[in-house]
Each structure stands twice: as structure tokens, then as C-alpha cells.
Amino acid sequence: MVLSTANARYYGLAETGWRGSHGTLDDSSDTGAGAGALGGTPIVMLGDGTYMMMNSDIYSTVLSGHKMIVVVCDNGGYAVISRLQQFKGVPGFNNLLKDCRIQNADNPLHVDFAAHAAAMGAAARKCESLADLADALEWARGNDRTTVLSIVTDACSWVPGDADWDVGVPEVSDRESVAKARAHQEEIRARQRVGV
Numbered sequence: 337m338v339l340s341t342a343n344a345r346y347y348g349l350a351e352t353g354w355r356g357s358h359g360t361l362d363d364s365s366d367t368g369a370g371a372g373a374l375g376g377t378p379i380v381m382l383g384d385g386t387y388m389m390m391n392s393d394i395y396s397t398v399l400s401g402h403k404m405i406v407v408v409c410d411n412g413g414y415a416v417i418s419r420l421q422q423f424k425g426v427p428g429f430n431n432l433l434k435d436c437r438i439q440n441a442d443n444p445l446h447v448d449f450a451a452h453a454a455a456m457g458a459a460a461r462k463c464e465s466l467a468d469l470a471d472a473l474e475w476a477r478g479n480d481r482t483t484v485l486s487i488v489t490d491a492c493s494w495v496p497g498d499a500d501w502d503v504g505v506p507e508v509s510d511r512e513s514v515a516k517a518r519a520h521q522e523e524i525r526a527r528q529r530v531g532v
Contacts, residue, residue, distance in 0.1 A: 377477065379405045384486075385414035385431075387449060391456070397482040398457035405476045406458075407469070408449045408486040415491035424505050425517030432491055453484035463487040 387408045397404055411432075418431035428435045433444040450460040459479045463469040469487050476483035502525070505518040 377403050377405060379407065379473075381407045381409065383415060384408055384410045384412070384447070384449065385417070388447070391452065394453055394458050394482055394484060395456040401481070403480070404482050405473070406453070406482070406484045407473075408484060409489040410449060410486050411489045411491035412444075412446075413491065418491065419494070420503060423517065424503060424521075425509070425511060425514035449486040450484060453486075457481070459483040461485050 387406075394406060396402075412434060413432035413436075415432060418428045418435070421431060422428050430436050433446070434441065436444070438444050448462075450462040453460040459476070459481055460483065461472050461475065463472050463485055464487075466487075469485060472485045476485060502521070505521045506514055507518060509515055509518070
């Protein structure tokens, strides 16, 4: 079972009760869902922002012996929310570390997710490439406890395919980008089929 956050293709399906071999959850419930999954060893994929909100569930699974594998996609903040913010016509701010008001913007404090997870008793490994991630997943399957794998990902590269996340856009704004985003939102809402 793979549980994933920030997966736009399945987001609406999960919200309507869709069930399958891949589930999608909101940004703060992923690790808890992995901890509560029945049967097998769940693999939970999440971003670094979600990890920062819900890492205590990793500790709980180590204590209880309910193993799960967590893959942390380290993109330097809340990249999905940053993308949403910019798609709605607003320049990025306070979602990616590089966009935040921090003391040293050239070298923001960065969490070592593998070290953090290890401090909670999980097995942990930092992956340097996709090939390394594949090897690490095999290693994680053989471990006797919750395992956290972290890998650096690009905050601005996205796979094809998308769904509209219907988040309000101001009707009135001096920014042309916001006015365009509002027009796009109204166009999408006009095509919505409620209840389908």
C-alpha cells in the first residue's frame, strides 16, 4: 500500500471516498494513515513540510512496533502550497525556505530528516539519487522497524497532469496575475459537474 500526499491526480477521488492500492491524503494526515494502515507494510510518501507537521507518528510506530516506510521528498519547504499560491496569481512567499523571511536567506537552516528520524528510533537513510532510493526501499523492506528515507527533490519540477484545487481567488486586485487567476477559476467553475 502506498499513501501519498500532494498528488493532484487523485486528490478529488480521495476526498469522495475513493479506495485503491494508492491513497491520497491531506497534507497533515499521511504519517498517521500509515501508522493506522492494516495489513502489510505501508509506504508513505510525503514532502518535507508534511514531515515537519506530523513526524511524531514515526516515533509512535517505533514504540508500538507498527512498521511503516516513509519516503520524505525534501523540496525545501511546502512546494505544493507554493505552486498553488503562484497559480492563484500571487508571488511565492513563506512556503519555500528560500521565500521566507529568515536570518540567512543564502544558507537557510535545513533539517536532516534522516538524522531526525533516527533520533526517534527509526531506521533512516539519506538517498542521493533515484537508483539509491530503489536500493534503500529494498533495505527498508528488510528492516524490523519503521524506516525513513529522504531524498532531495526539485521544488519547481512537476509531472504532467493536474487538477484544479479550488481555492478562492480575490475578485478585485491591482495585480494582473491575480485577475488572470480569477478568470481561470471562474472558467473552471463553469465546467464543474457537481456530484460527479
